[in-house]
Amino acid sequence: MSVHYPSKDVLEQLQCPVCMQYMLPHITICCTRHNICSSYKQKIQNCPTFREPLLDTRNKALEKLTIRVECPCPNKPHGCTFNFPIALISEHENVCQFGPFDCLINSRIKCNWTGPLTEIKGHVLHKHKDILRRKYIC
DSSP states (O other), X not given: OOOBOOOHHHHHHTBOTTTOSXXXXXXXEETTOOEXXXXXXXXXXXXXXXXXXXXXXXOHHHHHHHHHBEEEOXXXXXXXXXXXXXXXXXXXXXXXXXXXXXXXXXXXXXXXXXXXXXXXXXXXXXXXXXXXXXXXXX
């Protein structure tokens, strides 16, 4: 089975209109033929685009595409250059060095910031300089 590298337009068709993540099987359709990912099928009753009822019908053709195409890592805007079949994207995201990281100070002061590894130092120095001063200067 060969792997295909789709255009941006094709990749957009593989995104769930609710969560904006790439869809994995079981992909369901509504009566106007819009697709929705399996995780949101359980949470909503109607199509998010036209508010029509969801069907108990799978889009087998689109499911086959999700197995055959490779997509860029969602962290591409932050520097990741890897491409993976859609089914493996989530595994890569869990270990991607360009993915979102929690603030290093989070455990002490409940900071809700998340961002790429390359921005952690700037965040800590900018938002938590008082804590750093107290801890390391006093």
